[in-house]
Amino acid sequence: MTETSQTVSFGYEDIDAQDKTARVGAVFSSVAKKYDVMNDAMSAGLHRVWKDQFVRRVKPRAGEQILDMAGGTGDIAFRLEKAGASVTVSDINQDMLDVGIERAMERGIDSLVWSRQNAEELSFPDRFFDAYTIAFGIRNVTRIDKALAEAHRVLKYGGRFFCLEFSTTQWPGFKEIYDTYSHKLVPRIGTMIAGDADSYRYLIESIRRFPPMPEFERMIRDAGFTQTKVEPILGGLVAIHSGWKV
Template identity: 45%
Template sequence: MTDKVRDQDKTHFGYKDVKPDEKEKMVAGVFHSVADSYDVMNDLMSMGVHRLWKRFTIELSAVRKGHQVLDIAGGTGDLTKQFSRLVGDTGRVVLADINESMLRVGRDRLIDQGIVGNVEYVQANAECLPFPENTFDCITIAFGLRNVTDKAEALRSMCRVLKPGGRLLVLEFSKTNNPLLTKVYDTYSFSLLPAMGKLVAGDSESYRYLAESIRKHPDQKTLEAMMKEAGFVNTTYHNMTGGIVALHKGIKP
């Protein structure tokens, strides 16, 4: 096990070292607070680019008619909505999230858009997924893993509930490798982002946590090593927007 992989055993809330149960409560507080303004802020913060990152995730998922899909940390349901169309009447999409406020906003939004019939909503922690072994053809976790307290346990849990040959896609903020881009991105994340959070959502602290949690998240190589340790094979990743975001893929053997 590398030092970087071992460092993931420590629990952080942004830059603060905290106990595991404290982190869970603090993350819950952040998402209760941002749930109602989450979609507007997502578009504002990324200038709409999160839609392109998610589109690529859907393309790489290879999800098709009849598939069973789990969108863990699914929040307001951007990926679930697309999967619901792809799996059709014979498939099923489970939108699972630990946070009831995010689940409520997601469920109301999808129902309003007529996405009904093949979507289920489950309140669940990624660390102990309440599904039988070998259930899903595909699991996605988009911008969720960095909020999870025990990431290694969550990855093992995802591996357990995937069918053999099934794929996991982890879409997450990652590490830029261009010094100029890193400088601009840091200024944006630590100055502009909390100010925007204050203006639009009346909450700068949650958006400061967002910026800090991104910096504490494992880099591309470390996350790939963690996925292998959790049991995934054929692991790969694609950097997007200069490494600001990476899409990791792994297959259950």
């Protein structure tokens, strides 16, 4: 089954494509206020290291226009704006954006632009941004190919695309340990911290249904990007994907 068929994956379910956006929206509305706490709990704080590494690869510069898609709670944007870049934080879920705006106010950060957007149908003009980032969000998009095409459209020539996303680790032994942890313990952690096992069960299942690293790299190339690259972390448990618009 492909992302261009009439049905798409929602965790381990196959559902009508037109229903996915609403169902994913309900998941993130449910977990928004505890999202960052849960990230710490599920990754033992490693998500912070991964995001730091991701932003180092982006190399934000003062004066650049950067779109941080699915940036909800601001984790990536806060790191990008330190370099003096002009960052637009976009997310389809207003509850996630509200959490990010509140966090920005607490930090005294008022330079970010917050914009509710669907990654598949961005309202921004062609060739507007110098860089496009998306961290742990692309797998929740209904039509990944459309989101990638929109990323390519809004980037300037010479613009760069960076995506941080879970994948499948290739390390022998570790994969089995992680599978057991994620399927059995993460929903329980979700219940204890966020009072919501089902949403976190979906998030884990969505990782399993996401295309393997070589296939996702091919999708990025098919969207028009060149010089694509994949940087596996922890054997591919997480990967940084990148490409250029030339």
